[in-house]
Amino acid sequence: MYLLKNQGITKFLNIFLICFGLTVLAHTANAQVDIAKGKELFSGNCASCHGVGDKAVVGPGLKGIHDRRNEAWLLKWVKNSSAVIASGDAYAVALYNQYGKAQMQSFPDLKDEDIKNILGYIKAEGDKPVATNVSVAGAPATSGSSEGGSGYNNVILTGMVVTLLLVLVTLSLVVSLLTKNLQHKELAEADKEVVNQKLDLESIFRSSAFLAVIGVFFFLVVAKAGIDKTMKIGKQTGYAPTQPISFSHKLHAGKYEINCQYCHTSVYKGKSANIPSVNICMNCHNAIKRTSPQIQKIYEAAEKNQPIQWIRVHNLPDLVYFNHSQHTVAGQIECTSCHGNIAQMEVVQQRSPLSMGWCIDCHRQTVVKSEGNVYYDKLMAAHKGSGGKEMKVKDIGGLECSKCHY
Numbered sequence: 001m002y003l004l005k006n007q008g009i010t011k012f013l014n015i016f017l018i019c020f021g022l023t024v025l026a027h028t029a030n031a032q033v034d035i036a037k038g039k040e041l042f043s044g045n046c047a048s049c050h051g052v053g054d055k056a057v058v059g060p061g062l063k064g065i066h067d068r069r070n071e072a073w074l075l076k077w078v079k080n081s082s083a084v085i086a087s088g089d090a091y092a093v094a095l096y097n098q099y100g101k102a103q104m105q106s107f108p109d110l111k112d113e114d115i116k117n118i119l120g121y122i123k124a125e126g127d128k129p130v131a132t133n134v135s136v137a138g139a140p141a142t143s144g145s146s147e148g149g150s151g152y153n154n155v156i157l158t159g160m161v162v163t164l165l166l167v168l169v170t171l172s173l174v175v176s177l178l179t180k181n182l183q184h185k186e187l188a189e190a191d192k193e194v195v196n197q198k199l200d201l202e203s204i205f206r207s208s209a210f211l212a213v214i215g216v217f218f219f220l221v222v223a224k225a226g227i228d229k230t231m232k233i234g235k236q237t238g239y240a241p242t243q244p245i246s247f248s249h250k251l252h253a254g255k256y257e258i259n260c261q262y263c264h265t266s267v268y269k270g271k272s273a274n275i276p277s278v279n280i281c282m283n284c285h286n287a288i289k290r291t292s293p294q295i296q297k298i299y300e301a302a303e304k305n306q307p308i309q310w311i312r313v314h315n316l317p318d319l320v321y322f323n324h325s326q327h328t329v330a331g332q333i334e335c336t337s338c339h340g341n342i343a344q345m346e347v348v349q350q351r352s353p354l355s356m357g358w359c360i361d362c363h364r365q366t367v368v369k370s371e372g373n374v375y376y377d378k379l380m381a382a383h384k385g386s387g388g389k390e391m392k393v394k395d396i397g398g399l400e401c402s403k404c405h406y
């Protein structure tokens with residue numbers, strides 16, 4: 001009886017040892033960066049344009065940069081930011097525009113290791129409580145309350161490590177007590193062996209418990225990578241590039257109430273909503289605000305007979321078929337349902353994720369508008385007849401792959 005318990009405990013102990021080892025390993029992987037070196041590199045290369053707090057200097061304050069971007073992106077960015085912008089990376093383009101197209105210089109000579117040290121230094125500074133930041137910077141604190149998400153993670157991790165340690169200590173105490181106790185008793189040879197057994201590494205590595213722990217660990221790592229990746233799909237909401245001419249929807253569609261269709265002529269007729277040509281602007285601006293530098297740009301384009309190089313905001317991948325008239329006419333969906341209140345936007349911003357889930361959700365929920373549409377009369381009758389309630393888009397095939405995919 002005693003022995004059975006003892007064996008169970010040893011097994012438990014092994015598992016805890018392994019868990020503990022893994023936790024420590026995960027932590028030391030982070031601790032490898034050289035923060036002192038990072039600080040030196042940061043002062044030499046970055047401090048002229050960046051602070052480590054929230055405040056922007058020439059470039060953004062770098063506090064919390066680890067929550068905004070992953071390491072691979074940061075390495076690429078620091079080595080050659082203009083290449084990242086040129087690749088069309090939405091975040092980079094938006095940031096570049098936000099900082100008035102100020103070019104961050106490239107650092108092709110910094111090694112990955114150097115950049116990781118710099119990032120380690122930024123993180124360490126960001127994790128410091130606000131009070132120390134004040135004494136270092138000699139300036140009033142910009143934010144008194146925000147602690148940052150990474151601070152939370154550290155608290156949780158430390159808590160886990162402490163708990164594991166406590167469990168470990170308690171268990172080893174129990175084991176040594178039991179062993180001592182048993183050694184005073186008369187035991188069979190086989191039992192003695194079990195009581196006196198030492199921690200045997202090889203048997204640990206072979207044990208199914210160890211394999212299970214490793215398996216679970218890898219599963220979690222892979223699952224995390226997978227989740228991170230899917231979370232990124234379609235995360236373009238908020239994309240609002242600066243356009244070559246500061247055209248304002250708030251002014252034109254809002255204040256002057258020009259109809260969307262006046263400019264986006266095919267939005268009720270065809271697949272695409274088309275961006276207006278220079279001619280449409282000229283209808284009014286050959287008379288209105290002639291001397292404005294912004295309007296001069298329209299004249300320039302008209303003279304050279306070249307289109308204005310508007311930057312595209314919404315963009316579905318090529319494999320998707322989306323038709324405006326199907327939604328604006330047949331579906332009677334307002335522009336605002338998908339684009340937000342454009343008439344109040346100074347600069348157009350993408351408000352919907354344009355992900356597959358977004359399309360499908362709406363197709364599941366939205367009732368087909370059939371009033372006055374002869375085509376649907378028979379369908380509706382059939383649908384009602386079959387005991388259905390309202391007819392949703394999904395009921396007319398709105399979830400079929402081939403409807404949306406070429």
Ligand code: HEC
Nearest residue numbers: 045046049058059060078095096099101102103104105118
């Ligand atoms: C000459 C000024 C300048 C220097 C020097 C500079 N940066 Fe930048 N950095 C910028 C600007 C400006 C931006 C904003 C994006 C843009 O306009 O290209 C930026 C953006 C960034 C971003 C993205 C910030 C965010 O909020 O997403 C990171 C990270 C960054 N810089 C890191 C560094 C590091 C690390 C160094 C030093 C090795 C450095 N920068 C040196 C000007 C600079």
Ligand code: HEC
Nearest residue numbers: 252253258259260263310311312313314335339342343348
């Ligand atoms: C006077 C002409 C004009 C009117 C009226 C107008 N737009 Fe636009 N719209 C433009 C121009 C020019 C662009 C491209 C520049 C930009 O993105 O700001 C544009 C861009 C857009 C875009 C983003 C296109 C992209 O690149 O993905 C949307 C969405 C849009 N308009 C919706 C609307 C809606 C909705 C209305 C009515 C409430 C409207 N527009 C009224 C001229 C107009």
Ligand code: HEC
Nearest residue numbers: 245246247256258276280281283284288289292293294295
């Ligand atoms: C239906 C008439 C109409 C059309 C079409 C039109 N605009 Fe305008 N636009 C106006 C009016 C009205 C104003 C406001 C003038 C004022 O503030 O006195 C204006 C103002 C502007 C301004 C601000 C100018 C400034 O310096 O304040 C810009 C830029 C502009 N429009 C660009 C465009 C572009 C680009 C197009 C074509 C896509 C366009 N507009 C099409 C009527 C129009």
Ligand code: HEC
Nearest residue numbers: 260264267272273274314315316322327328333334335338
């Ligand atoms: C059911 C959602 C939905 C509605 C309703 C909708 N749009 Fe769009 N709009 C989109 C999507 C999705 C795109 C991106 C299309 C692409 O990339 O092929 C888009 C793109 C655009 C563009 C960029 C040019 C293009 O066609 O790619 C303009 C301009 C635009 N919409 C204007 C409008 C206007 C004006 C209305 C209202 C009359 C409207 N949209 C209603 C979803 C919608």
Ligand code: HEC
Nearest residue numbers: 321322326330331337359362366368393396397398403404
């Ligand atoms: C705001 C709600 C809404 C969103 C978002 C939306 N749709 Fe729709 N969609 C509708 C409605 C309503 C209809 C039915 C139109 C009709 O009556 O024919 C429809 C119909 C369609 C159809 C025709 C289906 C058929 O069986 O005839 C296609 C294809 C389609 N949508 C593609 C898309 C794609 C692709 C997206 C995402 C990029 C999207 N829709 C986003 C509401 C939406």
Ligand code: HEC
Nearest residue numbers: 233234317320354355356359360363398399400401404405
């Ligand atoms: C209502 C429209 C709609 C329907 C129905 C639909 N999709 Fe999609 N699908 C989309 C849109 C929009 C995207 C692009 C999402 C993005 O860019 O994030 C997409 C993306 C995808 C992708 C990802 C491609 C990539 O580049 O990552 C796959 C795979 C896919 N769809 C498969 C399917 C299959 C299989 C079905 C049928 C079960 C289906 N889709 C039905 C709208 C639809």
